[in-house]
Each structure stands twice: as C-alpha cells, then as structure tokens.
Amino acid sequence: MNETADIDAVFEALADEYGRYVLRYLTEHDTVTFDELCDAVTGWKHAVDGVADWDDRRHTAIRLHHATLPKLDRMGFVVYDVDERLVISRVDDRLLDDSTLVERLQTAYE
Amino acid sequence: MGDSPLRRAIEDARKNAVTVTVYAADRTAAEDVRRLFGTRNTKVEHRRLPSDEPFLVVRNEAGFVGAVALTAVDRVVSPSPPTLGTPPDEDVRALLSVFADVGFASFDRHQLLVVSREIENLAWRVGTGELHTGFHAADAFRAQADGYERMAVETALDLHVYLHDPWRNPPKDGLTVHAELGGEIGEFWFVLYDGGGDRSRTYALVAEERAPNEFYGCWTYDAEHVESLIEYVRATDG
Numbered sequence: 001m002n003e004t005a006d007i008d009a010v011f012e013a014l015a016d017e018y019g020r021y022v023l024r025y026l027t028e029h030d031t032v033t034f035d036e037l038c039d040a041v042t043g044w045k046h047a048v049d050g051v052a053d054w055d056d057r058r059h060t061a062i063r064l065h066h067a068t069l070p071k072l073d074r075m076g077f078v079v080y081d082v083d084e085r086l087v088i089s090r091v092d093d094r095l096l097d098d099s100t101l102v103e104r105l106q107t108a109y110e
Numbered sequence: 111m112g113d114s115p116l117r118r119a120i121e122d123a124r125k126n127a128v129t130v131t132v133y134a135a136d137r138t139a140a141e142d143v144r145r146l147f148g149t150r151n152t153k154v155e156h157r158r159l160p161s162d163e164p165f166l167v168v169r170n171e172a173g174f175v176g177a178v179a180l181t182a183v184d185r186v187v188s189p190s191p192p193t194l195g196t197p198p199d200e201d202v203r204a205l206l207s208v209f210a211d212v213g214f215a216s217f218d219r220h221q222l223l224v225v226s227r228e229i230e231n232l233a234w235r236v237g238t239g240e241l242h243t244g245f246h247a248a249d250a251f252r253a254q255a256d257g258y259e260r261m262a263v264e265t266a267l268d269l270h271v272y273l274h275d276p277w278r279n280p281p282k283d284g285l286t287v288h289a290e291l292g293g294e295i296g297e298f299w300f301v302l303y304d305g306g307g308d309r310s311r312t313y314a315l316v317a318e319e320r321a322p323n324e325f326y327g328c329w330t331y332d333a334e335h336v337e338s339l340i341e342y343v344r345a346t347d348g
Contacts, residue, residue: 028157028158029157036131036157038174039167039169039177041169042167043165043178044133044161044165048163049202050178050204051176051204051207051208052174052176052177052178054175054176055178066266095169
C-alpha cells in the first residue's frame, strides 16, 4: 500500500471516536485484553464528565465488539482475536513506528 | 459489642475486594491512589495512558463498577478540607462514589474530614431530614460547633451529635447533643444522613481510629443500610 492510501486508511479509522481511543491506547500497549480495552475506552471517553457507570461500559463493549474492532482489524491496524478476547496492535507496523502520527491526527480531529 | 452495626459496617466493607486500575501517563497518580484507598483487599494497578486526563476504573468480582476522573484525588489528599456550609464538591462526590461499600484504610483526619464535609454539605444544601454525627472527642465537635449551630439555624435539618465526653454548651433548636454516652460511641467517627425523604440521597460514613491519626472505615449510599445505622445510633441514647 502506498503512503497516500495509508494516510487515507488512518483518517478513516480515526473518523470514528472509538477508533481514535483504541488506536491511541494501543500506541502504549501491544496486546490488551478486550476487557481492559473496554475499561480504558469507557473511562477515557466518559470519566471527564463525572462517573462512567456500568451502562456506559456496556455500550462501549457492544460498540467495540460489533463495529470498531472488526473495522480496525479489516484495515490491518489491529488483530481482534474474538476467541481469546485479545486485541493485538499492528499500529506501529502500519504507521512505520510513527506512533505520534495517531496523536497528531487525533489532535487535528478534536 | 463486636457485632455492633457500626463495626459490622466496617468489617463487611473490608471483605469487598476491588481492583483499582489507574490509567495515567505516569505512576505518580497510582501511588497517590494507593496511599488513599489501598488496603489489603484493594489492589491498585497502573496502566500507561497517552493522555493528560487520567482516570481510574474500579472492578469487583462481578466486573466493572465505575470509572472516574482523577481530578479530585488532590482535593481528598489536600491538607485543607472544605468549609462546612460550602456546596458539595461534585468531583469529590464522583470519586468517592466508585468506592462506596469498599473499606478504606490509611485515611488521616484531614481526608476523613473531606468525606464528612461531603455528607454535611449535601445535608446542608438539601436542608431537610436528619443528620447524625458521632465525634470521637468533644474537642473534635468543638471545632465544628459553630458550623453545626449555623446549620441548625439556616436549615430545617434535625441535627444530632453523639459524644462520649460531656458537653456543656446551651441547647439549640434543631441541634441535639447526646453527650456522655457509654458503650462504643466514642470509638467511632460517623456521619449519617437520611436524605431528607429522598432515598437516593442517603449517605453514611463510618470510621474507626485504629492507630493515632490513622482511620479505617467505609462509606455507603445504600438507603436501607444508612437507615439501620441511624436507628442504631438513635437507640444509644435511650
């Protein structure tokens, strides 16, 4: 894939708010359990506004499982192992080890 | 009196094991949280988060309990607790809420005052209902007596203070001081609010000084639990 296509894919992945949290979290963690990722995204997204409760957590889990992670997996940013409930980062490979790119792009979106 | 409701509240909370995961850029915040909420049943872990908006997640054996921003940790650790009569601090309340029914240790007097203030200031703002406060010594109450008298004047609250020590101040409308109580009353620091008729606002703190200036205890919002504690302390001045 050439560099332009790469950047397009990054933008598409980052257009999804949940995708942005996942990719940023994975810049610090190579392999995470699905549960940890759900906790992290729930806290990151909601804790700023007060308390994130069980319902916020459930909503995040459904969203990540059914939409965000399958999409990031198809695009090659992560490997989502549903059986083992693991998410393995491919972010650095795809972004040529430039993990700050994700942050820069996230900042651009905020 | 090993099975009194006050002691049982603390013992039961001690059994509620939780894991607290602090998501933050560095470990400092996790160390603060560990100092504050760490007990032998509370495991505090740290996960690196590429963000300057750290938060923590509480899990018990059933799973996710809640997540809350770390902004209020400083305020709980702060050596100057809020003044009686100021509005409750929403961030502090949010932080405390995810630790409801979980035993805490290592709180010093100031940290415990922060929690007490949350309950007192909530009661003050609501302005109705019963607030029952147990001070471990008359001096501790003396330091708050002006505030309590003002609260009695400015609100329709029914205030009850419990002391092991004698108390000589003249009585005030709305403020009943139950002094020279025997039994275990002087061993506990408690603040119990019945919510003023709204069971979603009940709030109780029960703590015990196990070493000088080192408190062990818990807080709860559970209406039934709060009500049974109030019933119990009321009966100590039979």
